[in-house]
Amino acid sequence: MPSVQQRETEKMGTVYEVENDSGVKLVTSPEGARLLDWIVPIDGGRDVVVGYDTIAGHQKARYYGATIGPVAGRIAGTRFTIDGKEYQTEDNDNGNTLHGGFKGLDTDTWKAETFETETAAGVIYRTERKDGDSGFPGNVSYTVTYTLENDDSFTITYDATTDQPTLYNPTNHGYFNLTGDTRNPIDDHMVQINAEYVAETNPDVTTTGKKQPVADTKFDFRVARKMGTTLLDDPFLLDHTQDWDLKVTSPDEKVSITVTTDRPAVVIYTTRDGEEGAPMKTGPFANHGGMAIETQGVPGTEKYPQFGEILLRPEKPFHSVTRYRVFY
Numbered sequence: 001m002p003s004v005q006q007r008e009t010e011k012m013g014t015v016y017e018v019e020n021d022s023g024v025k026l027v028t029s030p031e032g033a034r035l036l037d038w039i040v041p042i043d044g045g046r047d048v049v050v051g052y053d054t055i056a057g058h059q060k061a062r063y064y065g066a067t068i069g070p071v072a073g074r075i076a077g078t079r080f081t082i083d084g085k086e087y088q089t090e091d092n093d094n095g096n097t098l099h100g101g102f103k104g105l106d107t108d109t110w111k112a113e114t115f116e117t118e119t120a121a122g123v124i125y126r127t128e129r130k131d132g133d134s135g136f137p138g139n140v141s142y143t144v145t146y147t148l149e150n151d152d153s154f155t156i157t158y159d160a161t162t163d164q165p166t167l168y169n170p171t172n173h174g175y176f177n178l179t180g181d182t183r184n185p186i187d188d189h190m191v192q193i194n195a196e197y198v199a200e201t202n203p204d205v206t207t208t209g210k211k212q213p214v215a216d217t218k219f220d221f222r223v224a225r226k227m228g229t230t231l232l233d234d235p236f237l238l239d240h241t242q243d244w245d246l247k248v249t250s251p252d253e254k255v256s257i258t259v260t261t262d263r264p265a266v267v268i269y270t271t272r273d274g275e276e277g278a279p280m281k282t283g284p285f286a287n288h289g290g291m292a293i294e295t296q297g298v299p300g301t302e303k304y305p306q307f308g309e310i311l312l313r314p315e316k317p318f319h320s321v322t323r324y325r326v327f328y
Helices: 055-061
Strands: 003-009 013-019 026-028 034-040 078-080 085-088 111-116 120-129 140-149 153-160 190-193 195-201 205-214 232-236 246-249 256-261 265-270 291-296 318-327
Touching: 003 111, 003 120, 013 111, 013 120, 013 140, 026 120, 026 140, 034 318, 055 078, 256 291
Parallel strands: none
Antiparallel strands: 003 013, 013 026, 026 034, 078 085, 111 120, 120 140, 140 153, 153 318, 190 246, 195 205, 195 232, 232 265, 246 256, 256 318, 265 291
C-alpha cells in the first residue's frame, strides 16, 4: 500500500515523501507546491528531477519544480481584457508579465493535506489569492494534488474556483534529467513529442498568434531523436492522438518517462549557459543540464482566442490533470 510521510529536513524544510509498492518515491514541498524529487528504484535510487540543493536555492531561482500561475508564460504588454474590462499585471520580464508576476503562485507557502488509499497516496496543496493581487481579478481558491500510484505514475491535478471572471493557466515547472546527475547534459536524451505544430514566438518569447509546422525545423520530434544541443523555449501544440503526448528516454536506456495531459500545449525549455554551475542536488549544473516540461494552455491565449480559452469563471471551476509515468 502506498504511503506518505511528512519529514522535517535541514536543507529543504518541511517535505512530503510518497512511496509506492515498487519503491518509486515522489517528494514535494509546500513552498510553491513544488516537485522536489522523483526517485526511480535503480542504481541505489535515481532522482530524475533537477533541483537545487536547498529550499533557499529554489526560492531564489523560483521556478524549478514549482506550481506556476495564475498564468504560466508571458502576458504580452502586461495587459489583458475580460468582458470588455482591461486589467494590468506586473512587468517582471522586459515589458511582459512572466509566470504570474513578482509574486506568482510559486512564492506561496501552500497548506498541505495528505491522503492514502489501497493503490495511491499523495498530497493536496491549497492556497488563495485576493481580488487584485498582482493585478488579477477575483478571489480565487487554488488546489494542486500530487498523487503517486502503484503503476509507477504520478498525476498533478489542478483545480480552481473564483468569485469573478479571471485568468488561470497553470503549469508545473519541473525540470528533468534522466541520468540522475545534472553534471551530465541532456544532449543524448531521446525525445519524442506528438506535435505537428509549435506556436510561433516573437524575440521576447511572447506568441504571435500563428502556428508553425515542425517539419524540417529544430522542433520536429515527431519521431524520437536525440535532443542534441537544441535550445528550446517553445510551446508545442499537442496532437493528442496517442496514449501519451511526450516521451523521454535516458542515454543508458534504463529509464523512460511519458507525459500525458488534457492541456493543449507543452512548453519545452532547455537550460543554457546562464544557468551553468548552479548548485544542484548532484553537483554543479551542466550547460544544457535539464529540460523543463510544462503542460499548459497555449501561452498568449488571453490575446488569441484561436488557441482556446484560459478564462476561469464562477460558474465553471477549473480542472486539469497531467500524468507522468516512469518505465525502468
